[in-house]
Amino acid sequence: MREKECIIKLSNAFGPSGFEDDVIEYAKTQVRDVCTLKEDHMRNLYMELPAEEKETTVLLDAHSDEVGFIVQAVKPNGTLRFLPLGGWDPKNIIGNKVWIKNKDNELISGVVCSKPPHFMKDGEKGKSIDFDDLLIDVGATSAQELMEVYRIGIGSPVVPAVECEYNEKQKTFMGKGFDCRIGCAALLETMQELDSKKLHTKVVATLTSQEEVGERGMACAIHNVKPDIVICFEGCPADDTFEEPYMIQSGMKKGVMLRHFDRSMITNPRFQRFALEIAEKYGIHVQESVRKGGGTNGGITHTAYEGIPTIVIGVPVRYAHSCYGICAYDDYREAVELAKHIIEDISSQDILSF
Ligand SMILES: [Zn+2]
Structure with a gap:
């Protein structure tokens, strides 16, 4: 145990x-x-x-x-640009929930988003994705809110928001x-x-x-x-x-x-x-x-x-x-x-x- x-x-x-x-x-x-x-x-x-x-x-x-991420920049609309810490394929993070550690050492939930299909122009669909195309959204609506209320800023570290589970029958961990x-x-x-x-x-x-x-x-x-x-x-x-x-x-x-x-x-x-x-x-x-x-x-x-x-x-x-x-x-x-x-x-x- x-x-x-x-x-x-x-x-x-x-x-x-x-x-x-x-x-x-x-x-x-x-x-x-x-x-x-x-x-x-x-x-x-x-x-x-x-x-x-x-x-x-x-x-x-x-x-x-x-392996995780680091906040690179805060956009005026309150979303975050970020870079990988370690070897990531950007495909493997899209749509996942993440935790951002803020200035008060609290973990703030965010989601990694890419442009939804509704807003894609011709030629954007099926294109390969880079970190420059991705954002983290915590639900803020302005850079000021993100920095003052959520207390997140440039350099804040990020990891996937995943809780480990143990499967007794199979004796395996997923996390x-x-x-x-x-x-x-x-x-x-x-x-x-x-x-x-x-x-x-x-x-x-x-x-x-x-x-x-x-x-x-x-x-x-x-x-x-x-x-x-x-x-x-x-x-x-x-x-x-x-x-x-x-x-x-x-x-x-x-x-x-x-x-x-x-x-x-x-x-x-x-x-x-x-x-x-x-x-x-x-x-x-x-x-x-x-x-x-x-x-x-x-x-x-x-x-x-x-x-x-x-x-x-x-x-x-x-x-x-x-x-x-x-x-x-x-x-x-x-x-x-x-x-x-x-x-x-x-x-x-x-x-x-x-
Ligand atoms: Zn290793």
């Missing part, structure tokens, strides 16, 4: 890139009793398990931000932001389950900000931790509803994804092999993947210092980077098990051999 509640709360938390405060505040309540906590000015949260001096450090990471909140949940749970375990290495965890706009939080965090290896949790895009069966590499309810390659990183093959062997030893379901696109915080960590061996443990999320995603409790659970067993079994000697 604790885990499911944590996943739901994290999915619901307001936290587009650069505005992760609510996610961090909630995360702290989950690990306060088992970790020492520290923050930096980018809102990266650092969590450390108590331990004596160790030769090596493992960093466990998940990014705290979700927003599972990239990477399902990873955040796995990270917080792993730290709690590692509490008071005898480990061969020091363990530090980070919830890093601004991954969706170019791994900016990790660019800062890596210098504060200086780890010897990194395990990144990700809510990775599930491919099982679009791909041919032989191409499916991150299907929901098929276990965690271990990524060999994406646009940002070729995974250290020695660390990857170690992770695959641990999965086999403990009967954890793994999907190996080679992604044409994509990128993670591993892109930053694996080239830092002397090259820090990094793996990515992905929990498949259907329809990532849209308003609603679906992911499975069992996949999340296998991500926790895999990270936990890697950290419990790994020695400093193993790490130095990667």
